[in-house]
Amino acid sequence: MESTVAQKLEALLNLQKIDSRLDAIFKVRGALPEEVQDLEDEIIGYETRLDKFNTDLVTLEDDIKRFKDNIKESEKLIKKYQEQQMNVRNNREYDAITKELELQDLEIQVSKKKIGESQARIETKNLEVDELKGILSERKKDLDNKKSELDTIVSESENDESKLKTDRDKALKKIEERLSKSYTKIRTNAKNGLAVVMVKRGACGGCFNVVPPQRQADIREKKKLIVCEHCGRIFAGVEDEIEEEVTKKKRSRA
Numbered sequence: 001m002e003s004t005v006a007q008k009l010e011a012l013l014n015l016q017k018i019d020s021r022l023d024a025i026f027k028v029r030g031a032l033p034e035e036v037q038d039l040e041d042e043i044i045g046y047e048t049r050l051d052k053f054n055t056d057l058v059t060l061e062d063d064i065k066r067f068k069d070n071i072k073e074s075e076k077l078i079k080k081y082q083e084q085q086m087n088v089r090n091n092r093e094y095d096a097i098t099k100e101l102e103l104q105d106l107e108i109q110v111s112k113k114k115i116g117e118s119q120a121r122i123e124t125k126n127l128e129v130d131e132l133k134g135i136l137s138e139r140k141k142d143l144d145n146k147k148s149e150l151d152t153i154v155s156e157s158e159n160d161e162s163k164l165k166t167d168r169d170k171a172l173k174k175i176e177e178r179l180s181k182s183y184t185k186i187r188t189n190a191k192n193g194l195a196v197v198m199v200k201r202g203a204c205g206g207c208f209n210v211v212p213p214q215r216q217a218d219i220r221e222k223k224k225l226i227v228c229e230h231c232g233r234i235f236a237g238v239e240d241e242i243e244e245e246v247t248k249k250k251r252s253r254a
């Protein structure tokens with residue numbers, strides 16, 4: 001499929017028009033899609049933290065249960081030792097049992113202290129969980145609002161968008177790959193998304209630098225692809241000033 005330069009330029013300009021309309025649609029959506037994504041990520045982060053807190057709470061409760069079991073165990077031993085102490089045969093046995101009793105008493109103190117510490121940590125953790133739940137429900141509300149805002153905007157333009165995307169696929173097929181690649185490259189680097197422009201009032205339609213008359217004549221001829229020497233955008237043609245003036249006069253009269 002060999003096409004003339006004029007046909008190539010026409011195809012490029014057509015693609016540019018479609019892309020500019022798509023750009024306008026995405027501009028209306030603005031930062032909303034990104035904001036929705038950010039909120040979704042943030043919520044996942046908070047939910048992960050909440051899961052971790054809940055696991056911590058379970059561990060702390062388990063600890064307390066274990067300490068309480070230890071205390072029960074010590075109390076049983078103490079009871080046993082006290083009974084043994086009633087039946088000792090000498091002082092040496094009596095002293096040995098007293099030492100055991102002291103030891104178990106100490107064990108109980110340690111366990112009680114650890115239970116207190118765990119309970120304090122549970123209280124702190126519960127406060128953190130409450131705070132986190134508050135933040136989480138706020139963020140979820142934000143997300144719902146932003147999502148419905150975005151859904152509204154998207155639904156208003158989704159028909160246009162899908163039609164333009166179909167048009168774009170068709171338009172792209174008419175352009176050789178090498179050319180569409182440089183088109184994409186120029187467009188990505190251009191702030192206004194324009195890769196293909198017309199010469200308007202003697203200036204580049206993309207960067208507004210003056211295009212010399214001889215160059216304009218070359219552009220009009222469409223014998224070869226000419227790019228702006230300032231910004232690198234592709235010139236699709238020269239817009240007729242007279243025609244534009246006439247349209248303007250017509251408009252001002254209306």
Ligand SMILES: [Zn+2]
Nearest residue numbers: 204207228231
């Ligand atoms: Zn330019």
